[in-house]
Amino acid sequence: MSLKIAVNKLDHCRGRLLAPVAVVEYGDYQCPFCASAYPELEKVIEEFDSQLCFAYRHFPLRNIHPYAALAAMSAEAAGQQGQFWNMHRLLYENSAELSERRILECAEALELDMDRFATDLDQDELKEKVSEDFSGGVRSGVNGTPTLFLNGERFDGPPLYPALRSALVEILSETGPTSSTWR
Amino acid sequence: MDSHNSTIKILKPNIEAPDFCLPATPDQKISLHEFRGSPVVLVFYPADWSPVCGDELVIFNEVLPELKRHKANVLGISVDNVWSHIAYTQAKHLHFPLLSDFEPKGAVAKFYGAYESSAGVCSRALFVINGESMIYWSYVSPMGVNPGADGVLDALSSMPGSLAREGSS
Numbered sequence: 001m002s003l004k005i006a007v008n009k010l011d012h013c014r015g016r017l018l019a020p021v022a023v024v025e026y027g028d029y030q031c032p033f034c035a036s037a038y039p040e041l042e043k044v045i046e047e048f049d050s051q052l053c054f055a056y057r058h059f060p061l062r063n064i065h066p067y068a069a070l071a072a073m074s075a076e077a078a079g080q081q082g083q084f085w086n087m088h089r090l091l092y093e094n095s096a097e098l099s100e101r102r103i104l105e106c107a108e109a110l111e112l113d114m115d116r117f118a119t120d121l122d123q124d125e126l127k128e129k130v131s132e133d134f135s136g137g138v139r140s141g142v143n144g145t146p147t148l149f150l151n152g153e154r155f156d157g158p159p160l161y162p163a164l165r166s167a168l169v170e171i172l173s174e175t176g177p178t179s180s181t182w183r
Numbered sequence: 184m185d186s187h188n189s190t191i192k193i194l195k196p197n198i199e200a201p202d203f204c205l206p207a208t209p210d211q212k213i214s215l216h217e218f219r220g221s222p223v224v225l226v227f228y229p230a231d232w233s234p235v236c237g238d239e240l241v242i243f244n245e246v247l248p249e250l251k252r253h254k255a256n257v258l259g260i261s262v263d264n265v266w267s268h269i270a271y272t273q274a275k276h277l278h279f280p281l282l283s284d285f286e287p288k289g290a291v292a293k294f295y296g297a298y299e300s301s302a303g304v305c306s307r308a309l310f311v312i313n314g315e316s317m318i319y320w321s322y323v324s325p326m327g328v329n330p331g332a333d334g335v336l337d338a339l340s341s342m343p344g345s346l347a348r349e350g351s352s
Contacts, residue, residue, distance in 0.1 A: 001331065063245060063277075141333040144241070
């Protein structure tokens, strides 16, 4: 299974677009497995630093997670005020207790302009972004949440630091890393 | 991975899909021939209660609107009994029927070559059947790996006479 839509400038990315490894996550803020994967991925992102570009795409499972779509929209709306990644963090930290109220509290904690946030939550362009993320994920073979793609290939291992680290080390040893912050 | 043997044995395209009649609830049975005239997606899967939330059936459930645009009907099939299916359907808010290949156990799955006798469950096999009851596409995934819905969608889009193909932008 391979990624149909390469990482591009419409994605929310951490790291350089041209980093040797691109990690794409399809996630759902109300999914407990994504919430457990969150700190594992953070560790990987920190360790691999400039070698890695991390992109997050929305894959809300609306039928089983009633606040997943709203959470995805709220991350996008926060993104309009330059706070996508902070909202992303808060949503995962509050994943088990997500509700409309909790999502608003996350936005307030970031001191967002709440009027603008409310308007953006209803913005068609942002809704389209979330649904395009979803359908692109389906076309790429997303088979659950979280689904990760490492340099375009679906990673079927567990979304845990040790497994991810060794997969990334292997990819970098093939592509030729540009520095050696890992062994 | 370990799908190699399964890959060999599942029914291939251009074979007529074996008809079946299986219970969906304690008092309702569903037959394949009822859907003649429109595509059918058969999703064989090992068990109702797998320990992941974003599992195979959940994905098909989310993609249902897109499958409906192709006029396709989705049927899930496992060896679980109807009571398990009812509870699972409610828990996951599934909007398509789950059929119980319970007695004789796995009989329909065996016809399709989608039965893992070592584990006593259906394998993760997918079939797209066209309106003339011919298998148009089939795929089996390793037991531990959920197939996504991409293969099914690609198959439906490429099916000759696909309504979505002719009618959509």
